[in-house]
Amino acid sequence: MGIIQVNNIKLYAFHGCLDEEAKIGSEYRVDVEVKADLKKSAKTDKLADTVDYVHLNHIVKEEMAIRSQLLEEVAQRILNRFLKELRKIKSAKVSVSKINPPIGGNVDEVVIILTKKR
Numbered sequence: 504m505g506i507i508q509v510n511n512i513k514l515y516a517f518h519g520c521l522d523e524e525a526k527i528g529s530e531y532r533v534d535v536e537v538k539a540d541l542k543k544s545a546k547t548d549k550l551a552d553t554v555d556y557v558h559l560n561h562i563v564k565e566e567m568a569i570r571s572q573l574l575e576e577v578a579q580r581i582l583n584r585f586l587k588e589l590r591k592i593k594s595a596k597v598s599v600s601k602i603n604p605p606i607g608g609n610v611d612e613v614v615i616i617l618t619k620k621r
Contacts, residue, residue, distance in 0.1 A: 504538055504539070504540060504541075504593070505538070505539060505540070505541030505542075505545075506536060506537070506538055507536070507537050507539065507541075507553075507554050507556055507559070508534070508535065508536045508537075509534070509535045509556050509559050509560055509563075510534045510535075511532055511534065512532065512533040512534070512535070512560060512563050512564075513530070513531070513532055514530075514531045514532075514533065514563075514564065514567045515528055515529070515530055515531070516528055516529070516531050516567045516568065516570075517529075517570045518531070518567075518570060518571050518572070518573075518574060518577060518601070519572065519601075519605075520572045520573075521605060523605070524605070525570065529601060529602065529603065529604070529605075530601075530602040530603070531567060531599060531600060531601055531602060532598075532599075532600040532602060532612070533563050533567065533581075533597065533598065533599050533600070534597075534598040534600075535559055535563065535581070535585075535595065535596065535597050535598075536595065536596040537554055537559065537585060537589070537592045537594070537595045537596075538592070538593045538594045538595070539553070539554050539591045539592050539593055540591065540593070541553060553591065554589050554591050554592055555589075558588070558589060559585065559589070562581060562584045562585060562588065563581055563597075566580045566581045566584065567581075567599075574599045574601060574613070574615040575615050575617065577599055578597045578598075578599045578615050578616075578617040579617060579619075581597045581599075582595055582597055582617055582618075582619040583619075585597075585619075586619060586621055592621065593620065593621055594618065594619065594620040594621065595618065595619055596616065596617070596618045597616070597617055597618075598614055598615070598616045599614070599615050600612045600613065600614045600615075601613045601614075
C-alpha cells in the first residue's frame with residue numbers, strides 16, 4: 504500500500520451560509536491523501552498503473568466550483584468522485600480549509616476533514 508498526497512491546492516470559491524459569501528467568495532485550501540497499491544507502478548513506471556494526481560486535482564477544482572453552504576458537503580462530493588472515477592484508490596482523505604472565515608474573530612482558517620474507504 505502507498506500514499507499519494509496533493510497538498511495546498513489553492514482556490515477561490517463561493518461556499519458558505521451567508522449571502523455575502525455567495526457574492527464575494529473567499530480563499531480556500533484543499534489537501535488530499537489517497538491510499539492505493541503502488542507496487543505495480545513502482546515497477547512499470549506507467550501512469551496507467553497508478554492514481555493520476557492530475558485527475559485528483561481536476562476533481563477538486565470542479566467540485567470546489569459548485570457552490571455549497573457547508574464545506575462538509577463539498578468534501579463529501581470530492582471523496583465520492585475520487586472513489587467513483589479512480590478505481591485504484593482504496594481510501595481517501597480530504598481537508599477543505601476556508602481561509603479567514605467570517606466568524607467574528609481573529610481566525611486563520613476553518614478546516615473540515617472527511618475520509619472514505621472503498
